[in-house]
Amino acid sequence: MASAAAAASLSSGAPAAQAQLPHVVIFPFMAKGHTIPLTHLAHLLRRRQLAIVTFFTTPGNAAFIRTALSGADGVAVVELPFPDDHGATVPGLPRGAESAEALDSLSSFPAFVEAASLLLPRFEEALAAAHPPASAVVADALLHWAHAAAAARGVPTLAFFAANVLAHVVREACHRDNPAATLAGGTGAAAYAVPEFPDVQLSLADIPLPFDDPDLTAMASAGWTTSARASRTVSGGEAWWCASGWTSGRWAVLWHGGVKGFLSHGGWNSVVESISAGVPLAVWPMSAEQPLNAKMVADELRVGIRVPAKDGVTGAAVLVKSEEIATVIKELITGEKALGAKAREAMEEGGSSWRAVEEMIAGLGRHQPA
Numbered sequence: 325m326a327s328a329a330a331a332a333s334l335s336s337g338a339p340a341a342q343a344q345l346p347h348v349v350i351f352p353f354m355a356k357g358h359t360i361p362l363t364h365l366a367h368l369l370r371r372r373q374l375a376i377v378t379f380f381t382t383p384g385n386a387a388f389i390r391t392a393l394s395g396a397d398g399v400a401v402v403e404l405p406f407p408d409d410h411g412a413t414v415p416g417l418p419r420g421a422e423s424a425e426a427l428d429s430l431s432s433f434p435a436f437v438e439a440a441s442l443l444l445p446r447f448e449e450a451l452a453a454a455h456p457p458a459s460a461v462v463a464d465a466l467l468h469w470a471h472a473a474a475a476a477r478g479v480p481t482l483a484f485f486a487a488n489v490l491a492h493v494v495r496e497a498c499h500r501d502n503p504a505a506t507l508a509g510g511t512g513a514a515a516y517a518v519p520e521f522p523d524v525q526l527s528l529a530d531i532p533l534p535f536d537d538p539d540l541t542a543m544a545s546a547g548w549t550t551s552a553r554a555s556r557t558v559s560g561g562e563a564w565w566c567a568s569g570w571t572s573g574r575w576a577v578l579w580h581g582g583v584k585g586f587l588s589h590g591g592w593n594s595v596v597e598s599i600s601a602g603v604p605l606a607v608w609p610m611s612a613e614q615p616l617n618a619k620m621v622a623d624e625l626r627v628g629i630r631v632p633a634k635d636g637v638t639g640a641a642v643l644v645k646s647e648e649i650a651t652v653i654k655e656l657i658t659g660e661k662a663l664g665a666k667a668r669e670a671m672e673e674g675g676s677s678w679r680a681v682e683e684m685i686a687g688l689g690r691h692q693p694a
Contacts, residue, residue, distance in 0.1 A: 345373070345374065345375050345376050346374075346375045346376070346459035346460065346685060347375065347376045347377075347378065347454065347456045347457065347458050347459045348369060348375040348376070348377050348378075348458070348459060348460050348461075348462060349377075349378045349379075349380060349451065349454060349458045349460070349461045349462070350362050350365065350366055350377060350378070350379050350380065350461075350462045350463075351379075351380040351381075351447070351461060351462070351463040351464065351467060351470055352381070352463075352464050352484070353424075353437075353440065353464035353466045353467060353486070354381070354382060354384075354385055354422055354423045354424060354436075354440065355423060355424035355425065355486075356388070356423070356424075356425060357486055357591060357592075357593055358424075358464050358466075358484070358486045359381075359385070359388070359389065359392070360392065360593055361484070361486070361593060361596075362379075362462065362464075362484060363379075363389065363392040363393055363396075364575075365462065366379060366393060366396050366399050367393070367395070367396045368681060369681075369685075370396045370397055370398060370399060371396075372681070374681065374682070374685045375459070375685060376398070376456070377396070377398070377399045377400075378399070378400045378401075378402055378454060378458075379393065379399055379400065379401045379402070380402050380404055380447065380450060381401065381402075381403060381404070382403060382404055382405060382406060382422045382443070383403045383405055383422070384420075384422030384423060384426075385422055385423055386401055386403050389401055402450050404443050404446035404447060404450060405446065406422065406439070406442055406443065407442050414435050414436075414438050414439040414442075415435065416431070416432055416434075416435035417432060417435040417436055417439050418432065421436060421439075424436060430534075430611075437466055440466070440467060441469050444469050444470075444473060447469075447470055447473060448473050451473070451474060451477060451479070452477070457479075458474070458479050459479075459480075460479065460480050460481065460482060461474040461479055461480075461481045461482070462481070462482045462484060463481060463482075463483065463484065464483075464484050464486070465483040465484060465485050471483065482684070486592065486593075487592050487613050488592055488617070488620070490518075490521060490524070490616065490620065491532065491592070491613040491616050491617070493518065493520045493521065494518055494526070494531075494532060494613075494616055495532060495535070495613070497518055497519065497520070498531065498532065498535035499535075501516075501519075502535075502538065503516035503526065503531060503535075504528060504531050504535060504536050504537060504538045505538040507527065507528040507531070508528055508538050514527065515527055516531075524619075524624065526616075526619065529615060530615050530616055530618075530619040531615065531616070532612060532613040532614075532615060532616050533611050533612055533613075533614075533615065536615070574594075574597065575597055575601075578597055578598055578600075578601035578603050579601045583601075583603055584603070584604075584657060585603060585604050585605070585606060585653060585656055585657060586598045586603050586604070586605050586606070587605075587606045587608065587649070587653070588605055588606070588607055588608070589607075589608060589609060589610045589611075589614055590605075590607040590608065590609045590610075590614040590615075590617040590618045590621065591612075591614060591617070592613070592617055595607075595617050595620075595621060598628075599625070599627055604627060604628050604629075604656050605621050605627060605628030605629075605656075606628060606629055606630075606631065606649075606652045606653055606656050607621050607622065607628055607629070607630050607631065608630075608631040608644070608649075609630075609631075618630045628656065629652050629655055629656050630652075631644055631648065631649065631652055632644075632648065632652075
């Protein structure tokens with residue numbers, strides 16, 4: 325088990341060239357949807373020899389992270405334990421919960437975000453022990469206290485947001501305008517134009533859950549369930565990957581040449597990974613911002629098809645007939661949708677995403693700790 329002290333010697337066996345690289349500390353929020361993209365970042369930084377990387381997490385999440393980091397040479401994983409019985413310290417939190425997947429419902433999520441701040445002393449200790457000193461901390465935006473603690477030590481931070489920018493803008497717009505009240509109120513309004521993105525027209529089925537309820541107090545009791553089931557279907561010799569929950573190896577599956585489509589709940593990780601692999605999406609949104617992601621996939625990016633909503637309602641409680649799923653899949657398979665080429669081009673050497681990572685690391689060089 326790695327500890328805070330391990331961070332002090334993480335580069336002891338590294339060549340001199342490694343010692344000259346920036347040292348990036350990555351600290352994800354304890355939810356797999358927030359963690360997986362940052363493990364991808366760690367792989368990228370190591371594969372391109374852009375930085376030394378240390379990954380902070382808790383003991384309950386360490387095994388998952390070590391598996392996800394397999395093949396990323398030289399990444400240290402430092403475990404920051406919660407205080408004993410932290411579930412009893414924060415009201416509304418299940419005992420021993422160390423990840424969002426361990427929560428019973430969405431109503432426990434705010435308590436879990438609050439409980440994460442109990443890791444602050446451990447984080448400060450590990451950051452102080454880091455050798456070479458951290459050049460930057462990449463931390464989830466929900467871990468606001470980690471950003472403040474790093475800044476107090478003169479270490480620059482980068483905030484990671486697990487959802488796309490449009491989702492954050494629409495969330496704020498829902499708090500401000502409550503478009504569901506207009507769309508469901510019998511006023512005749514068929515769509516809500518997002519002020520910051522006026523070309524984006526949202527129906528009630530596109531509004532992120534739980535903001536699709538005109539009574540915003542319903543957010544306090546919104547349910548949240550997860551599953552980890554997966555199945556593979558084959559039709560006409562073409563493979564489709566259908567997954568819910570967290571499926572190990574999803575990235576590798578999507579890049580397999582035999583996969584021609586992805587039936588997904590529309591989580592942002594799934595969307596980005598599928599587009600990057602050039603695999604068209606059939607999106608069946610269930611919760612959170614997934615209806616909005618489905619809107620982007622089908623109407624804005626035009627890289628997939630949405631499973632139709634029922635009477636303006638979407639989600640896990642809405643039953644969809646198998647015939648409707650079959651129709652969506654057939655339409656996607658037979659359609660002439662060009663996708664993936666631009667995404668792959670962006671990630672190739674010299675592409676926009678390739679350059680963006682180099683520019684980020686170059687910016688860290690201007691803020692090296694003394």
